[in-house]
Amino acid sequence: MILYSIIPIIVTIISAVVMEKKEPGIVKNWTSGSRPFIALHYLFPTYFGIFLGTHMFQSPINYLDAFFLICAIFFSFQTSVVTNDINDIKADRISEKTSLLNSKSSAIKHIQELGVCFFLISLLFAFVLGYRILLIVLLGHILHFTYSSPPFRLKRFFPVSIFMLALGALLAAIAGYALFEPSKPFLSFPVKASLLITIPLFLGLNFRDLADYSGDKKTKVATLFTLCGLNTGRYINAFAILLSYILIPLIVQMPLFFIAAIPLGLTSFYFCLKQPFQENYIFYIYFVLIGLLAIIFNINPGLIIPK
Amino acid sequence: MNAHHFIKKIEDQKFSFLIGFLTFFAIILCRNILESVFEGTQILGFSPINSHSFYMIFVHFPLFYISIFLWILFVFMSLTRENWIKVSKTLLMGMAVIIVTPIIDIIVSKGSGYTLTYLKGFEEFTEIHKFFDFTRDLIQASWGQRIEILLILIGGFTYVLIKTKNYLKSVIALILIYLVIFLHGVLPNTIAKIPSYFGAHTLSFKTIITNGILAIDSQNYAVIFSLSIILIGFFILRKGKKELTKKIFNFRFSGLVILSLCLGIIYGILLISPYYTFIFYNPISYLIFLLALLTCFIVNAAALSNRASVDLHILTVAGILFAVVLGPVFLIFITIFFLIKKLSHLKWLALIPCFCAGFALIFQEAVFKTIIPIDKKAIEIKGRKLAGWCYFLNTDYEQAMDEYTGTYSLCRDDEILKRIGQCHLNLGDLNKGIELLEEIPEPDYETILSLGQAYTQKGKHTRTIEVYEKAIKRNVEPAEFFIKIAQIASREGLEKEMSQALEKSLLYGNSKYKIFQIKGDFYLGKGDKKKALKMYTKALHYNSRAVKALAGLGLIYHQQGNIKSAEEQFLKALNIEPNNDALYNNLGALYFITKEYEKAEQLFKKSIKKNPNQTEAFYNLGLIYEKKGRIEHALAMYHKALKVNPSYAPAQRRIEGIKK
Numbered sequence: 001m002i003l004y005s006i007i008p009i010i011v012t013i014i015s016a017v018v019m020e021k022k023e024p025g026i027v028k029n030w031t032s033g034s035r036p037f038i039a040l041h042y043l044f045p046t047y048f049g050i051f052l053g054t055h056m057f058q059s060p061i062n063y064l065d066a067f068f069l070i071c072a073i074f075f076s077f078q079t080s081v082v083t084n085d086i087n088d089i090k091a092d093r094i095s096e097k098t099s100l101l102n103s104k105s106s107a108i109k110h111i112q113e114l115g116v117c118f119f120l121i122s123l124l125f126a127f128v129l130g131y132r133i134l135l136i137v138l139l140g141h142i143l144h145f146t147y148s149s150p151p152f153r154l155k156r157f158f159p160v161s162i163f164m165l166a167l168g169a170l171l172a173a174i175a176g177y178a179l180f181e182p183s184k185p186f187l188s189f190p191v192k193a194s195l196l197i198t199i200p201l202f203l204g205l206n207f208r209d210l211a212d213y214s215g216d217k218k219t220k221v222a223t224l225f226t227l228c229g230l231n232t233g234r235y236i237n238a239f240a241i242l243l244s245y246i247l248i249p250l251i252v253q254m255p256l257f258f259i260a261a262i263p264l265g266l267t268s269f270y271f272c273l274k275q276p277f278q279e280n281y282i283f284y285i286y287f288v289l290i291g292l293l294a295i296i297f298n299i300n301p302g303l304i305i306p307k
Numbered sequence: 308m309n310a311h312h313f314i315k316k317i318e319d320q321k322f323s324f325l326i327g328f329l330t331f332f333a334i335i336l337c338r339n340i341l342e343s344v345f346e347g348t349q350i351l352g353f354s355p356i357n358s359h360s361f362y363m364i365f366v367h368f369p370l371f372y373i374s375i376f377l378w379i380l381f382v383f384m385s386l387t388r389e390n391w392i393k394v395s396k397t398l399l400m401g402m403a404v405i406i407v408t409p410i411i412d413i414i415v416s417k418g419s420g421y422t423l424t425y426l427k428g429f430e431e432f433t434e435i436h437k438f439f440d441f442t443r444d445l446i447q448a449s450w451g452q453r454i455e456i457l458l459i460l461i462g463g464f465t466y467v468l469i470k471t472k473n474y475l476k477s478v479i480a481l482i483l484i485y486l487v488i489f490l491h492g493v494l495p496n497t498i499a500k501i502p503s504y505f506g507a508h509t510l511s512f513k514t515i516i517t518n519g520i521l522a523i524d525s526q527n528y529a530v531i532f533s534l535s536i537i538l539i540g541f542f543i544l545r546k547g548k549k550e551l552t553k554k555i556f557n558f559r560f561s562g563l564v565i566l567s568l569c570l571g572i573i574y575g576i577l578l579i580s581p582y583y584t585f586i587f588y589n590p591i592s593y594l595i596f597l598l599a600l601l602t603c604f605i606v607n608a609a610a611l612s613n614r615a616s617v618d619l620h621i622l623t624v625a626g627i628l629f630a631v632v633l634g635p636v637f638l639i640f641i642t643i644f645f646l647i648k649k650l651s652h653l654k655w656l657a658l659i660p661c662f663c664a665g666f667a668l669i670f671q672e673a674v675f676k677t678i679i680p681i682d683k684k685a686i687e688i689k690g691r692k693l694a695g696w697c698y699f700l701n702t703d704y705e706q707a708m709d710e711y712t713g714t715y716s717l718c719r720d721d722e723i724l725k726r727i728g729q730c731h732l733n734l735g736d737l738n739k740g741i742e743l744l745e746e747i748p749e750p751d752y753e754t755i756l757s758l759g760q761a762y763t764q765k766g767k768h769t770r771t772i773e774v775y776e777k778a779i780k781r782n783v784e785p786a787e788f789f790i791k792i793a794q795i796a797s798r799e800g801l802e803k804e805m806s807q808a809l810e811k812s813l814l815y816g817n818s819k820y821k822i823f824q825i826k827g828d829f830y831l832g833k834g835d836k837k838k839a840l841k842m843y844t845k846a847l848h849y850n851s852r853a854v855k856a857l858a859g860l861g862l863i864y865h866q867q868g869n870i871k872s873a874e875e876q877f878l879k880a881l882n883i884e885p886n887n888d889a890l891y892n893n894l895g896a897l898y899f900i901t902k903e904y905e906k907a908e909q910l911f912k913k914s915i916k917k918n919p920n921q922t923e924a925f926y927n928l929g930l931i932y933e934k935k936g937r938i939e940h941a942l943a944m945y946h947k948a949l950k951v952n953p954s955y956a957p958a959q960r961r962i963e964g965i966k967k
Binding site: 056057131135136138139141142145146149150151152181182183184185186187188189 | 317320321322326327329330333334336337340341343344345360361364396399400403418782784785786787813814815816817818
């Protein structure tokens with residue numbers, strides 16, 4: 001395992017060197033445009049999956065495995081960012097959105113190559129962890145590919161697009177859980193945990209489309225905002241986020257958690273309506289929620305782990 | 308938006324051939340992974356991790372769907388006279404329905420996982436009408452598969468109707484699409500049965516499909532689908548890209564290449580034939596050679612194509628897919644051949660890897676040791692291993708053991724030791740088999756399974772549990788082995804141990820029906836028929852094909868004296884699992900009670916044929932012989948039962964009874 005582990009790391013370093021040589025500054029451009037907050041949103045479910053696995057199977061965490069899985073998921077997400085940017089180049093220009101392609105001078109060809117590198121690196125990290133983890137990561141790639149790329153380009157269809165993002169997060173959690181459950185992780189993954197990931201994200205992720213509003217409208221991508229109009233969409237989005245926070249104590253069956261969920265939900269609600277809209281505040285509140293849940297689950301894992 | 312407009316919108320989408328292919332491949336992979344995730348009897352990735360699983364997910368099933376896609380594309384092109392690119396775009400969108408199948412099946416099985424079965428042979432054509440009888444369950448196909456096919460048929464009918472406005476053509480499309488799907492389902496097995504149709508029974512069907520020179524059944528299936536793709540691809544290109552077919556089959560440019568490949572194959576056959584002669588009896592061997600030749604044509608044409616042209620993309624994708632089917636070593640040599648042709652000025656050098664690719668077809672991974680016949684030992688090892696495997700699959704365990712023992716004297720390999728051990732077990736020599744299997748330092752899934760079964764047959768249940776627990780500690784298929792431990796505990800009447808194992812197996816995502824089946828067995832063993840009946844009914848609620856639950860119900864009815872219902876349950880179970888030796892034994896026992904001795908005798912014999920280590924079947928056959936007054940035969944059977952399980956008391960009692 002240790003010997004094989006070196007391979008993806010070496011490939012990552014070589015890829016970075018080769019890409020930097022092809023286009024100086026491309027790695028730096030990528031780091032600044034790699035959407036770290038959204039990447040974290042995929043990594044939290046992975047930690048959550050690992051947490052569930054280690055408690056359910058009473059097996060200690062292998063930190064090297066966990067690190068490799070996080071790398072696999074991270075690069076899988078980066079592949080999806082590149083695929084999305086390439087296919088959204090027109091919409092991003094209209095929305096004046098900063099992406100790897102339209103704000104820097106990188107050539108499409110080089111960005112495509114970067115995407116291929118991310119894809120291979122993510123598969124290599126997954127492969128080191130085993131064939132079944134590879135299959136789960138591959139399923140994630142398929143999900144993102146059909147989400148962003150033609151002919152399907154499912155991101156055009158609301159609410160399928162949001163559901164797919166929530167499903168992507170669930171997949172990341174199952175990947176973490178599969179480090180401990182090699183047989184049928186999809187069937188044995190706790191239902192409560194699945195609901196905790198998918199329902200709040202399905203309700204709360206619409207705000208991501210707010211910044212792309214003008215581009216989406218021009219390129220006929222259906223989002224909550226292009227379908228309901230910008231103003232109505234904002235209100236629906238704010239209420240959906242509030243609802244997503246309120247549902248969490250109900251899903252984990254812990255009424256006491258309303259004390260935290262309601263104020264956090266109301267703050268998110270406020271920032272969703274505040275002009276000019278600033279996406280980062282929503283993420284900060286989301287991170288506070290995750291932090292609180294992490295503390296609660298660590299104190300009482302029985303809240304989320306089936307008896 | 309009307310249907311015309313909708314189709315036009317799809318046809319007008321702009322994306323490259325590679326993106327289209329990747330999308331289709333992604334859909335197929337998604338379907339395969341989901342299917343392996345949700346299938347009740349399997350685990351994520353279909354089978355315990357080995358190359359079979361890889362070939363099933365990444366090669367065999369994708370080629371199956373690509374072939375179906377191309378045949379339907381051809382049907383649409385012929386009936387609508389539409390451009391192939393436009394039709395393929397629409398079809399690509401339509402084929403997304405294949406993802407629905409595992410989702411439907413998991414819903415139908417109430418989240419418990421379902422059992423997949425596949426069409427077995429051309430003879431099932433007469434049962435075609437059952438496929439659309441949605442009032443009943445069909446053993447040959449799951450509900451998801453049936454709904455998927457129905458959706459494809461409706462889609463095909465509608466598409467042709469929209470394009471042509473001709474009902475006759477639409478109905479023709481419907482029939483042709485159904486035939487395409489049906490033939491794809493039965494084709495590989497039908498090909499494997501060709502020798503038996505001509506009266507040749509030297510090789511069994513299983514041996515043919517699993518023991519080609521490729522050795523993995525999944526690869527052999529893939530060969531058949533690859534040839535189907537080439538055949539239909541040729542017709543489609545003749546309609547849409549005629550110049551490409553000319554480029555592929557240009558003997559002026561590919562004559563020497565083909566010749567060197569053939570020389571490689573012949574050289575390989577000459578080296579291996581003293582040890583392995585079955586190669587000539589297997590129809591799939593010839594198909595493999597044919598595919599290798601066609602792959603060479605394709606790769607050669609790809610090497611002659613312009614950079615970044617669509618032709619190059621089509622040929623490269625096809626070349627890689629077919630080369631993977633023929634094995635990783637073939638893929639390596641054919642890639643070297645391509646690179647030399649494409650990049651080097653010394654084109655004749657490309658003939659060398661081409662020759663090696665032909666040779667690699669026969670010797671696969673052993674090619675580097677055997678291509679220069681200095682290492683005669685390596686050639687003998689490869690040949691005898693293949694022959695041994697062939698005999699093994701053919702259930703000729705004595706011959707298989709001879710071959711494997713000969714190979715083991717040349718090469719001390721755990722894989723060979725495993726097979727020798729399994730041969731001993733299959734020949735009824737449990738002690739020797741166990742001794743050999745225990746020698747393997749890191750036993751794989753198959754070895755653990757054989758070892759566990761052997762200990763169970765010997766009645767050493769504690770040792771079986773130890774073997775399985777060791778496997779679980781090494782993380783070798785824990786879900787599977789927890790279930791097996793629960794089964795043993797249930798048989799032994801150990802409720803606490805059974806419950807613990809079942810709880811653990813549930814944690815690993817095991818299907819609920821399996822849990823209820825085992826609980827049913829436990830209560831039946833305890834004589835609590837009411838509770839057993841409840842458990843079996845619950846198992847059947849989750850999976851109507853739960854064979855053990857059906858058999859359990861059969862036993863309950865039998866004990867209640869309801870012979871007709873019992874017979875019905877056993878027959879139902881046998882319909883689902885025609886190779887289950889225990890079911891034949893149980894049904895035989897039923898006929899024994901009703902004094903239908905002839906019927907019972909046949910069934911016991913069948914049971915022994917399916918599993919020569921069946922203690923009960925030997926014992927029951929002895930009872931029949933005793934009833935018929937054939938005491939010598941009866942004694943022989945009791946002794947055989949005792950050979951399998953020396954502590955089997957009923958057989959001992961009968962022998963003592965006869966002697967008195």
